[in-house]
Amino acid sequence: MPAQRGYRQACGIARGLDIVGERWSLLVVRELLLGPKRFTDLQQALPTASPNALSDRLRELTDAGVVHRRQLPPPGGARVYELTAWGHGLEPIVIALGTWALAAAPTAEQRFVSADSAMLTIRTYYTPAPGRPGAALRIELRDHGPAGVFGVRLTPAGAQITHEPPAEPDAVLVTTTDALLAAFGEDDLTGLTAAGAVITGDPQALRDLLAAVHVPAGQPADRPAGNP
Template identity: 80%
Template sequence: MPAQRGYRQACGVARGLDIVGERWSLLVVRELLLGPKRFTDLQEALPTASPNALSDRLRELAAAGVVRRRQLPPPGNVRVYELTPWGRGLEPIVVALGTWALAAPRTAEQLFVSVDSAMLTIRTFFVPTPERPETTLRIELRDHGPAGVFGVRLTSAGAEVAHEPPKDPDAVLVTTTEALLAAFGTEDPAALAAAGTVITGAPEPVRHLIANVRIPTPQGA
């Protein structure tokens, strides 16, 4: 945040808000938690942010040391934005803020869910089963096209989510973002069937995934 618009307080909360308190800043951080993105990727994930606003936030976050820009090697050969190690320290803050806000009712305007936000739900709220064998899944959220392809690894420690899918997954789940979010916490993959979901490979990893993503339902304030 520009110095003239800062809070001018030594408190850590105020200093933190001077860095990430501007509109769109924390959502940029959210979108980079699963890996680097191009500017156009960030635009797709934040469709109501103007290009100028997004450019301003990226410039300010880079100046503060939260985000950096780098060139990917061939064959990618594109410029991407990514979190610095210090910027990655914001993850528990972003997750805690999102969990706290679950107590607030969603408004009629709050409909869009970015693909990374949906997949972060898995990483955040998956409850692992001790001693359970590791399994891998390829998830394709078809309403997001190529950007909706992810790899998920379920272990006894938790869920790992990456933009790169595994080469030989135990199961492949093709569905929509809305259907996936609605199925979390249920015990039967058949809950996804009404949305035209396709499951190939072993159905058990899919059942284990959706049953064990347990989104808390806190009481309203």
């Protein structure tokens, strides 16, 4: 953040906000938590951010040492943005902020969910059941096109999410983001199939995943009655 727009305080919170407090900054960080992305990938994930605003945030985050820009080796050769080791330190902060905000009801215009945001929900709130066997799944969120393809590996320590799907998955789910979010916490696949999802492979592996994702919900206990 340019010095003239900073908070000019030595407090660590103010210093942190000087770095990531500008609009879109933390959402750029969110979108890079699962791996590097091209500028066009970030545009797709942040559709209401103007190209100029996104360019400004990436430049500021790069200058601050939060984000690094590099070129992929051939044959791809694309230029991508990725978090530095220091930038990855923001993950617990981003996740904690998101969990805190779940206590507030979304507004009517807050409907879009990026593919990575949906998959971070799995990584954050998946709690493996003792004695459950591990599994590898391929999840395709068709409303996000190629950006919606992920690999999910269930382990005793949690769910590992990558943009690289397994070569031989135990189960494959092709669905929409809304249908996936609605299925979290359920051990019945009826809702997914009713929403047009295509499931192949071992359905139990998918049930084990969905049933173990418990997203916090509810309103703040100290919110005055009658206030939205």
